[in-house]
Amino acid sequence: MGQVVALDSLLHARQVWHGRATPAPDSSQPTGWPDLDAILPAGGWPEHALTEILLPADGVGELQLLLPTLARLTRAARSVVVIAPPYLPCVAGWEARGVAMAQVDIVQAGERDVLWAAEQCLRSGSCAAVLAWPVQADDRALRRLQVAADTGKALAFVFRDRRHAVQASPAALRLELESTPGWQVRVRKCRGGNPPVGAVPLASGWS
Numbered sequence: 001m002g003q004v005v006a007l008d009s010l011l012h013a014r015q016v017w018h019g020r021a022t023p024a025p026d027s028s029q030p031t032g033w034p035d036l037d038a039i040l041p042a043g044g045w046p047e048h049a050l051t052e053i054l055l056p057a058d059g060v061g062e063l064q065l066l067l068p069t070l071a072r073l074t075r076a077a078r079s080v081v082v083i084a085p086p087y088l089p090c091v092a093g094w095e096a097r098g099v100a101m102a103q104v105d106i107v108q109a110g111e112r113d114v115l116w117a118a119e120q121c122l123r124s125g126s127c128a129a130v131l132a133w134p135v136q137a138d139d140r141a142l143r144r145l146q147v148a149a150d151t152g153k154a155l156a157f158v159f160r161d162r163r164h165a166v167q168a169s170p171a172a173l174r175l176e177l178e179s180t181p182g183w184q185v186r187v188r189k190c191r192g193g194n195p196p197v198g199a200v201p202l203a204s205g206w207s
Contacts, residue, residue, distance in 0.1 A: 029155060032068020035200050036185060040173070041193035045069065048153045049172035050146040054162040054188070058086040058133075060179040062159055065202070069129065069155070071098035078128035081121045083107045084114045085133055111135045115145070122148035122156055129155040143170040 030037050030044040037043050045051060055062055063085075070080055080103060082089065091101055109117045111134075118132040122145060130149075134141070137160065149156035162176055165188060174189035184199040 029069065030072075031065075032072065033065070033200075033202055036202070039187065039196045039200060041190055045155055046172035046191055048150045048155075049191070050142065050149050050156040050158065050170070051173040051175065052142070052169050052171035053157060053159050054165050054174070054176040055159060056162055056177070056179060058159075060177060061183055062177055063089065065175075065177065065185065066129075066131065066157060067094065067097045067099065070094070070104070071100075073128040074100035074103035076128075077103060079103050079105065079126060081105045081107060081127050081130045083117050083121070083130065083132040084109045084111075085131070115141050118156070118158075119144055119148045122152045122154050125152045125154075127152065127154050129157065131157045131159070133159045139168060139170060146170050146172065 028044070029047060031040070053062055053065065073080055075098060077100075082104060084107065089104075089106065094104070095101055107117055107121075114132055114134045115137060118130050118134070121127050121130045132145075137158065142158065145156050145158065148154075158171070165176060169189065171189065172191040174187070176186045176188050178184050178186060178199060182201055184201045186199040187195040189195060
């Protein structure tokens with residue numbers, strides 16, 4: 001049997017490589033919800049990455065979650081593309097929340113074209129953010145969106161039914177929106193840290 005050597009002595013003698021965890025870089029893309037930013041590893045949306053938002057049903061306030069971000073981006077004259085939303089955005093309501101609708105393009109796409117359109121917009125480098133509602137999206141399709149977001153330096157948001165929560169996802173951030181007992185969001189996955197145990201109430205409003 002080999003001789004037992006204390007690990008401390010090996011580290012001191014630099015005979016064992018000692019790695020250090022690299023902290024996630026701070027995000028320059030705040031969500032606009034202070035309580036949510038406070039628990040995300042980077043303090044905001046992951047840069048140039050895919051965020052997956054899981055829903056109990058369409059129309060439960062999922063767009064409210066992104067309006068602070070859309071307002072900030074469009075007021076800076078940056079383009080946002082909305083692909084195949086289940087309901088047409090309320091222009092007056094978005095403008096009242098500060099969104100510059102002249103910078104928003106709404107694309108009506110068939111079920112088979114949603115992912116393709118999202119990938120092309122993300123890769124183009126001309127969009128600050130792309131929002132899409134694909135009916136079907138497997139791991140390979142989501143990974144392509146993640147790569148496209150990184151290539152085009154854009155924020156990608158995909159809205160899906162929460163039944164997909166049991167499936168693995170390549171998204172850098174995975175959120176589940178809950179409407180009961182109150183409007184709140186639960187972090188299911190976040191790059192650079194462990195998801196918090198509890199849900200984050202969003203009733204306090206956004207900044």
